[in-house]
Every structure is written in structure tokens, then in C-alpha cells.
Amino acid sequence: MKAQVDKDTCIGCGLCPSICPEVFEMDDDGKAVAYNEDVLEGLSDSAKEAEESCPVAAIIVE
Numbered sequence: 001m002k003a004q005v006d007k008d009t010c011i012g013c014g015l016c017p018s019i020c021p022e023v024f025e026m027d028d029d030g031k032a033v034a035y036n037e038d039v040l041e042g043l044s045d046s047a048k049e050a051e052e053s054c055p056v057a058a059i060i061v062e
């Protein structure tokens with residue numbers, strides 16, 4: 001399972017790192033980044049939750 005953030009779409013709301021800090025963090029530019037692109041087995045639920053919670057649908061987890 002892989003996680004990606006579309007930085008052009010992200011508005012920097014900060015929700016994804018608060019839901020799943022093991023995969024997402026805020027970058028220096030104030031946008032989120034999936035620093036753990038390869039989502040570990042036990043993290044797929046929270047990574048998916050972050051994907052579904054993003055207000056602008058900037059996250060793809062598949």
C-alpha cells in the first residue's frame with residue numbers, strides 16, 4: 001500500500017499528520033508529505049482514514 005499527497009491540492013490543513021503521524025508530516029512549505037510512502041500493514045487503516053478525512057481529497061492511499 002502506498003500513500004501520496006498531491007501538494008498542488010493540499011491546503012495545509014494539518015489533519016493527515018494528526019490522524020496518521022506515522023505516514024504523513026507537514027513539510028517546510030506548509031504542505032503535507034507522505035514521508036513513509038510505503039504504508040506498513042498495521043497503518044493502513046489510519047492512512048485510509050487520513051485519505052478520507054482530507055477536506056480537499058489531496059491524499060491517495062492505494
Ligand code: F3S
Pocket residue numbers: 005009010011012013014015016017031032050053054055056057058059
Ligand atoms: Fe493537506 Fe489534506 Fe493533509 S489538506 S495537510 S493533505 S489532510
